[in-house]
Amino acid sequence: MNCPDRLADLHARCFTTPRPWSASEFASLIMTKGVFLLEENGGFLLGRAIAGEAELLTIAVDPERQRGGIGRHLVARFSSTARDMDATDAFLEVASDNHAAKALYLATGWLEAGVRRGYYGPRTDAIVMRLTLRSGQ
Numbered sequence: 661m662n663c664p665d666r667l668a669d670l671h672a673r674c675f676t677t678p679r680p681w682s683a684s685e686f687a688s689l690i691m692t693k694g695v696f697l698l699e700e701n702g703g704f705l706l707g708r709a710i711a712g713e714a715e716l717l718t719i720a721v722d723p724e725r726q727r728g729g730i731g732r733h734l735v736a737r738f739s740s741t742a743r744d745m746d747a748t749d750a751f752l753e754v755a756s757d758n759h760a761a762k763a764l765y766l767a768t769g770w771l772e773a774g775v776r777r778g779y780y781g782p783r784t785d786a787i788v789m790r791l792t793l794r795s796g797q
Contacts, residue, residue, distance in 0.1 A: 662786040666683075666688045667681075667697075667704060668680065670703070670720045671686075671720045695708045701730075703734055706719075709745035712748050714747035714749070714793065716721070716751075717787055719734055731764050735764065739768075748794045750770075750793055752770070752788075753786035753787070753788055754787050756786065768791075770793070772787055772788070775790040
């Protein structure tokens with residue numbers, strides 16, 4: 661799937677708000693230092709790790725394959741990859757009304773760390789979540 665067009669197509673099938681990312685945005689991000697792409701049959705995750713911190717940028721699982729463990733597996737691979745890249749903490753933003761994603765993150769050890777008011781539009785806040793990847797460095 662490592663084709664920006666295919667990534668953008670799947671992203672568009674998963675997101676309307678916030679707006680889906682374009683193929684050119686994926687192509688640009690993939691070439692950025694510290695960015696990594698993880699793929700599973702039916703889904704992908706884009707992350708970044710630099711200077712001891714990691715960020716889960718986006719995750720998309722084919723709507724017909726959701727709730728089958730693909731997202732959970734991708735999030736576990738994200739944590740492992742970020743640790744391998746010497747990140748000690750990871751962060752993400754999730755829309756406050758995306759209950760399925762919040763449940764996935766909470767189930768995989770992420771904790772709510774803050775709120776960005778109106779991040780996804782006037783009525784949709786972002787919940788900032790944090791995951792400790794290594795303790796006591």
